[in-house]
Amino acid sequence: MAYSEKLVDHYENPRNVGSFDKGDDSVGTGLVGAPACGDVMKLQIKVSPEGLIEDAKFKTFGCGSAIASSSLVTEWVKGKSLDEAATIKNTDIAQHLALPPVKIHCSVLAEDAIKAAIADYKAKHGQS
Amino acid sequence: MADGNSDQIGGEVRPNIQLPIYLDYQATTPLDPRVLDAMMPYFTGKFGNPHSRSHSYGWDAEEAVEASREQVAKLIGADPREIIFTSGATESNNLAIKGVALFNKDRRNEIVTVVTEHKCVLDTCRHLEQEGFKVTYLTVKTNGLIDLDELRAAVNDKTVLVSVMAVNNEIGVIQPIAEIAKIAHEKGALFHTDAAQAAGKIPLDVNAMGIDLMSISGHKIYGPKGIGALYVRRKPRVRLVAQMNGGGQERGMRSGTLSPALCVGIGEACRIAREEMAAEAVRLDALAHRFHDKVKAKLPDVFLNGDETQRIPGNLNLSFAYVEGESLIMGIKDLAVSSGSACTSASLEPSYVLRALGVEEELAHTSIRFGFGRFTTEAEIDYAAETIIARVSKLREMSPLWEMVQDGIDIKSIQWADH
Numbered sequence: 001m002a003y004s005e006k007l008v009d010h011y012e013n014p015r016n017v018g019s020f021d022k023g024d025d026s027v028g029t030g031l032v033g034a035p036a037c038g039d040v041m042k043l044q045i046k047v048s049p050e051g052l053i054e055d056a057k058f059k060t061f062g063c064g065s066a067i068a069s070s071s072l073v074t075e076w077v078k079g080k081s082l083d084e085a086a087t088i089k090n091t092d093i094a095q096h097l098a099l100p101p102v103k104i105h106c107s108v109l110a111e112d113a114i115k116a117a118i119a120d121y122k123a124k125h126g127q128s
Numbered sequence: 129m130a131d132g133n134s135d136q137i138g139g140e141v142r143p144n145i146q147l148p149i150y151l152d153y154q155a156t157t158p159l160d161p162r163v164l165d166a167m168m169p170y171f172t173g174k175f176g177n178p179h180s181r182s183h184s185y186g187w188d189a190e191e192a193v194e195a196s197r198e199q200v201a202k203l204i205g206a207d208p209r210e211i212i213f214t215s216g217a218t219e220s221n222n223l224a225i226k227g228v229a230l231f232n233k234d235r236r237n238e239i240v241t242v243v244t245e246h247k248c249v250l251d252t253c254r255h256l257e258q259e260g261f262k263v264t265y266l267t268v269k270t271n272g273l274i275d276l277d278e279l280r281a282a283v284n285d286k287t288v289l290v291s292v293m294a295v296n297n298e299i300g301v302i303q304p305i306a307e308i309a310k311i312a313h314e315k316g317a318l319f320h321t322d323a324a325q326a327a328g329k330i331p332l333d334v335n336a337m338g339i340d341l342m343s344i345s346g347h348k349i350y351g352p353k354g355i356g357a358l359y360v361r362r363k364p365r366v367r368l369v370a371q372m373n374g375g376g377q378e379r380g381m382r383s384g385t386l387s388p389a390l391c392v393g394i395g396e397a398c399r400i401a402r403e404e405m406a407a408e409a410v411r412l413d414a415l416a417h418r419f420h421d422k423v424k425a426k427l428p429d430v431f432l433n434g435d436e437t438q439r440i441p442g443n444l445n446l447s448f449a450y451v452e453g454e455s456l457i458m459g460i461k462d463l464a465v466s467s468g469s470a471c472t473s474a475s476l477e478p479s480y481v482l483r484a485l486g487v488e489e490e491l492a493h494t495s496i497r498f499g500f501g502r503f504t505t506e507a508e509i510d511y512a513a514e515t516i517i518a519r520v521s522k523l524r525e526m527s528p529l530w531e532m533v534q535d536g537i538d539i540k541s542i543q544w545a546d547h
Contacts, residue, residue, distance in 0.1 A: 003458075011458060017526045034544035035490035035529060038452050038478070042528035059528040063454040067526065 003064065004098035010068035015075050018057040020044045028121025030113040038062060039106065041070050043113035045077060045085070047121055053077045053085055058113075065103035069093050069110035082118050148464045149508045153442055153501035154297050154325060155466060159393070160350035160502065166396040167352065170389035178386050179377060189388040196395025200357050203398040204323075204342060205333035212358045212378045213386055213394075217324035218248040219371075220343035220358035221291075223382065224320045225252045227368025228289050228341065229261055236288035236317070238262045242274055242303075243484045245293050249322055253291075262286075270486050271435035272301040280311050287317040294326035294342075298481040298497060299434030300443025302330060309338030318366060324348050324356075328401030329409070329440045334359055340366050346390065350502055351397030355390035358382075408502060413441035415500050415509050420444055422513035427520055433482055433495060447487065447495040448516075450530040451523040456496060459519040463512050466497050490529075490539075 003011075019042070020027040026047050033039040039062035046055040056074035060067045072093060077085040093099075093107035150158070170192060178193045180186025194208065201208040214220045229239060241253055243265045253263045264282045266274050274292065283290060290312035292303050309319040320341035323332060327342075328349035334342060342359040346352050360366050360381065374383025424430055429449040448456060453467040467479075478492035487495070498512070524530040529539055 011455070014526060019531065031528065032545060035493075035539060036488075036544070038454075038490075038493040040528050040544075042531075059526050059531055061450060061527045061529045062452050064458040066452075067455055 003100075007065060007068045007097040007099070010071040010097070011064040014058075014067055014071040016055075016057050016071065017059065019059060020046055020055075020057055025124060028117040028119075028124070030116025030118075030120060032112045032116055033062070033066075033109050035061065039066050039109055041066065041109055041113040043070060043073065043110075043117050045114075045117045045121060047082065051081055053080050053082070062106065062109075063103070065097070065099055065106040066109060068097050069099075069106045070113060072096060073110045073114055077114060082121065085114055086118055088114055145505075145507055145511055147462045149462060149512055150464045151498050151500065151504070151508075151512060152464050152466055153499035153504075154300070154348070154497060155499070156347045156353065157350045157501055158503065159352060160397065160400060162400060163351055163393050163396045167389045167393045170392050174388070176388070178388050178391075179375065192388050193386055193391045196391040196398075199395035199399045199402075200344065201359075203327060203332070203402045204339075204344075204359060205335055206359050207362060209379075210334075210359050210362050212360055212381050213391055214356045214358055214382055215354060216347075216356035217246075217322060217343045217345035218356075219382075220345075220356045221246070221248050221320075221322050222252050223358055223368065223371050224341040224343060224360075225249065225289060225291055226256065226371055227381070228318055228320070228366065229256050230369040231367050232288045233261075236286050238264065238284065238286045239289050239291065240264045240266065240279065240282045240287055240312075240317075241291045242266045242268060242293070244268050244272065244296055244298075244481045245291070246297055246322055246324070249291055249293070266292075268484050271438070272296060272299050272433070272481075272485050273303060273435055273438060274308070276304065276307055276311065279308060283311055283315045283317055285315055287312070287315055289318050289320055291320040291322070293322040293324075294332065295323070295329065295440050296434070296481065297325050298479060299445045299485070300325070300439045301434040302326070302438045302440065304438075305332075305339065306337040309340075313338060325440070328398065328405060329442065331405070334361065344394075346394035346397060349394075349397045349401050352390050352393040355387065355394045357394065409441050412500050412504075415504055415506065416441055416444055416498075418506065419498065419500070419509045419513050420446075422510070423516055426517040431491065433485060433487060442500045444498045444500075445482075445495055446498065447482075447491040448520050449491060449494060450527045450533065451494050451520050453494050453496060455523060456494070456516075456519060459523065460515050462515055465499075467495065 028045045030043045042059045044057045045053045048054045056077050058070040058074050060070045090107040090111040176185030176189035178189040197208040197211045200211045312319040318340040322343045324345040327344045340361045344357040346355040372383050431447040433445040482492040
């Protein structure tokens with residue numbers, strides 16, 4: 001399968017691989033997917049007291065498209081407010097990386113991951 | 129990197145290795161140069177139709193075809209008159225299974241086969257089910273081998289054919305062919321084996337093993353693509369309905385003009401295989417162990433799929449836990465391997481063979497088939513092992529599953545989303 005240059009670049013040089021302390025109050029963690037379907041994404045955001053995402057990290061078990069999708073999302077969310085980050089659409093990810101049709105689910109998973117991380121952070125802070 | 133002259137891994141300059149390294153010998157093999165040499169005259173000068181009876185062009189071509197038939201027969205202990213040339217193992221399997229089933233349909237209408245068979249056997253059986261045959265698909269044990277008691281229970285006096293592959297194409301395990309044949313014969317059924325991955329790799333003797341029909345492929349044994357053979361026993365005679373009608377070539381079982389060049393190719397490939405099989409098996413076994421040992425020494429949680437001893441030496445199907453197979457293949461472009469998982473197809477399903485073994489889905493997603501063959505070198509093995517070790521380590525560093533396991537979390541205790 002021929003992949004786009006951007007996708008291969010994110011796969012070969014993934015941005016923001018790593019983990020924050022889950023217990024840290026300023027951190028929101030999203031864990032989505034399932035090992036049995038071959039995709040698991042863990043995406044974490046670190047939120048400043050002003051409510052801006054100042055850093056993001058990911059770890060992904062999945063195909064190259066899944067790794068690239070999560071890597072891209074960590075770049076996109078940085079500097080955004082939680083509400084802004086929540087507007088990231090899987091279609092934007094798929095378009096940016098030129099995902100082939102059978103890989104669209106990877107971008108859906110990345111969107112789910114960021115939403116889950118935001119929800120986790122909000123839950124920690126008593127927001128809905 | 130891929131200039132094919134020299135390569136650097138960890139600052140070490142490598143000798144001449146052509147990249148990507150071909151490690152997919154179960155998919156196909158390159159033509160042995162000796163095979164090509166034998167074939168060449170039959171494309172141009174000796175181009176006759178082997179079925180022409182009125183001139184030397186035809187006679188020469190026929191002589192070459194018959195000499196090749198003898199080479200194929202010799203490899204499996206058969207009589208040359210029992211060898212039918214076909215276009216490949218897929219056609220041989222179709223002809224054997226459909227041919228025998230249809231010939232005997234008024235007498236017996238059940239077939240027994242195995243869930244891990246090649247798609248062309250399974251698909252042929254599915255087709256016969258639509259035609260009214262009853263097919264039993266045996267499961268396999270976790271080592272990939274069938275349970276002979278389960279076979280015994282499945283075969284009855286309505287069974288016309290038992291079809292079990294000699295060697296599995298994904299995991300390389302060798303089924304107990306002689307015992308299977310015996311069980312089939314006890315109930316009066318015929319025994320067919322798809323030996324595409326076995327012929328030329330392990331000793332086969334149709335009489336000693338009680339084989340009634342056997343499919344062989346040219347291009348799996350360093351011969352050309354586009355030709356195969358079907359062994360059809362003469363004593364006692366196995367009869368089948370031809371699937372290709374026409375001029376009645378190949379004793380009426382497979383009409384169509386033979387290609388002398390291709391016949392010579394598979395014949396020469398069989399001759400070389402017969403003469404070199406024993407030495408080649410020892411060499412491939414050493415290469416496979418060298419690769420496996422190197423990988424195991426550097427990477428924990430690597431699992432071999434399929435029985436550890438009942439296997440051909442040129443195949444290793446390994447699961448690298450906590451790393452997804454397709455991303456691994458993407459990262460090892462220097463190695464031409466295939467994923468046990470069919471993730472590259474639209475199905476996104478892990479291999480049906482590994483699932484049949486009961487390999488957990490998460491592990492089935494992480495498997496790679498390494499196939500070693502006649503032209504694999506030690507230097508290639510070393511390069512491949514280092515490439516795999518480096519990439520698996522890198523992917524594990526970014527795997528949330530690997531992280532959880534390192535933190536002592538049981539992945540199975542987590543409530544994963546539905547899929």
